[in-house]
Amino acid sequence: MRSFNLYSTIRLASLAFVLTILAGCASDRWGFPYTTGVQQGNWVTSGQVRLLSAGMTPEQVRFALGSPTLTSIFRANQWVYPYFYQSPSGKTEERNLTVYFENGVLAKWQGQELPEVQPFQIAKEEVFISQQEAKKVKLEQERMGTAAEAGILLTPGISIEPSIGVSSDPSAAPDEPDETPAQLN
Numbered sequence: 001m002r003s004f005n006l007y008s009t010i011r012l013a014s015l016a017f018v019l020t021i022l023a024g025c026a027s028d029r030w031g032f033p034y035t036t037g038v039q040q041g042n043w044v045t046s047g048q049v050r051l052l053s054a055g056m057t058p059e060q061v062r063f064a065l066g067s068p069t070l071t072s073i074f075r076a077n078q079w080v081y082p083y084f085y086q087s088p089s090g091k092t093e094e095r096n097l098t099v100y101f102e103n104g105v106l107a108k109w110q111g112q113e114l115p116e117v118q119p120f121q122i123a124k125e126e127v128f129i130s131q132q133e134a135k136k137v138k139l140e141q142e143r144m145g146t147a148a149e150a151g152i153l154l155t156p157g158i159s160i161e162p163s164i165g166v167s168s169d170p171s172a173a174p175d176e177p178d179e180t181p182a183q184l185n
Contacts, residue, residue, distance in 0.1 A: 041069050041083040044097050046114040052099070056106040061099055068099075077101040081111070 044065055051064040061079070062068075068079035081097040097111030 035088040037088055038086045039084070042066055042081040042097075043083055044081050044095075044111075044114055046116055049097065049109065049111075049114060052106060052109055054106055054108070057104070058101060058106075061106055065097070065099070 042065070048065055052061065056064075058079075065081060068081055070080035070082060072078065077100060079099045079101075081099075083093075083095045085093045087093075095112045095114060097109065097114065099109040100107050
């Protein structure tokens with residue numbers, strides 16, 4: 001009978017533990033499967049900027065663009081609307097819009113090119129597109145299933161249109177239809 005060696009067992013378990021820890025540390029994700037995007041600032045669209053016109057009061061500008069993220073006590077006549085987004089993959093997107101006031105009214109504004117729609121509108125459009133694609137896939141699967149039931153082998157992306165005037169009678173001549181087509185009124 002083999003003797004139980006406690007020292008060898010502890011050594012083997014310790015080695016397995018250390019190797020498991022080192023394997024986990026080799027990952028750049030540190031075991032976290034999901035990271036969320038970081039969004040900061042104001043999402044201002046080009047439609048909102050089109051509402052601006054010289055001579056507007058600060059209240060009107062606030063109504064059109066929302067409250068500014070940055071205002072300075074040293075530059076009370078300047079409002080900054082920054083936007084920053086870092087996706088989970090690390091890709092960043094930055095924009096700034098600055099509005100300037102003179103004598104209590106809007107004088108000018110400047111900034112980078114702005115998006116046309118809000119993020120929820122982009123997401124809604126992407127969902128709509130993915131729903132359309134899902135319908136196309138379902139239709140293609142149904143078509144492939146119907147063709148398989150009929151014993152027809154179809155290649156995806158190739159459509160077969162039914163031939164007009166082809167007889168279903170195997171003894172009929174190739175160009176001879178089963179019945180004469182009826183005249184449409």
